[in-house]
Amino acid sequence: MTRVRGSVPQAAGEFAGKRIVVTGGTKGTGAAVVRRLVSAGAAVVTAARGDRPGDIAEGVTLIRADLGTDAGCSVLAEAARDVLGGVDILVHVLGGSSAPSGGFMALDDAMWAKELSLNLLSAVRLDRFLVPAMVAGGKGVVIHTSSIQRSLPLHDSTIAYAAAKAALSTYSKALSKEVGPKGVRVVSVAPGWIYTSAAEALVRRIAEGAAISGDAARQSILDSLGGIPLGRPAQPEEVAELIAFLASDRASAIHGTEYVIDGGTIPTV
Structure with missing residues (x-):
């Protein structure tokens, strides 16, 4: 066994031979997920709208694409197929909010569309491009990163983000019912404050x-x-460790559920 940051045990080479796409993989939690998967042997493709960040893990293939658009998702999916020859695991970490404060009246249609495209439709679109091949092959793993705001929304500036993440959780559950019987596991992770x-x-x-x-x-x-x-x-590496477990064969019987990692923030069962 080797150890990663925080002295969390991991199986060396656990993801050797695995072809993985990670969205939002150039900063924050997404970057931590990429580092964790690469350290265990995975071949990883991720995307960014700009140039290659200096802290991205070596050996990762970076595609320039705006995943807030259908065209950007198509570019990433095609590049992943070309570079990897197929995708075994798809991890959606992309998300965030740029909405102004001021509650629901501060959000116009354009802002709602932007928040929904980033936090919901980016996953829906990329799944549409990549999951059919998993179904055809009878195996694969899809992980969606939601948020505890799907049930504990903060209304001042992230109401659209919270609504989009709630929709993502529901979509993830629906997808799991459709593709689980065909060999593809679908799991959701709901972090609190990272x-x-x-x-x-x-x-x-x-x-x-x-x-x-x-x-x-x-x-x-x-x-x-x-x-x-x-x-x-939570630290990004702690969320990355949960995602790595759920993506691994150690979690082969876990499907169609959502894991909360929030330090106990949600006060109810």
Whole structure:
């Protein structure tokens, strides 16, 4: 056994020979997922709208594509087939929100369309391009990254994001019913607050805007979530470890369900 960051055990070469597409794989949680899979032997293709980031894992094939569009998803799917010769595992991590604060009245149709395209339709489209080949081959794994906001929405600035993630969870369940009997596993992961570079930037914006300390800004986010019983947000590597487990043969009987990783944020059963 080898060990990854945080002394979490992993099987060396666990993903050797596996051909994997990861969306959102150039930063934050997606980048952590890519590092985890590559470290275990996977061949990985991911996409970005811009140039290759300096911290992306070596050996990863990066495709320039905007996955918020149907054309971008098509470009990634075609490139993945060309580079990998097929796809065994598809991991959707892409997501986020650029909506302004101000509740539902601050969101026009264009903003709703943007949030839905990024957080829901990017997965739907890429599944449409890549899952049929998995079905034809009788095997494969699809993992969707939802959010606890699908059941615990924050209305001020992420209402459209929360609605899109709720739809993604429902879509994921429906897809699992359709393709599970044909050999393709479908699982969803619902993270809470993950402390990525984007989260750090949010803390800084809150601190600067309210003229408070970084600790006070972090506490304000915790308060808006109703607190995190574990006392901290998750690290990207912790979410990546859950996704790696669910993508692996160790989880071969896990299908059609959603795993929450939120430090206990959701207060109900």
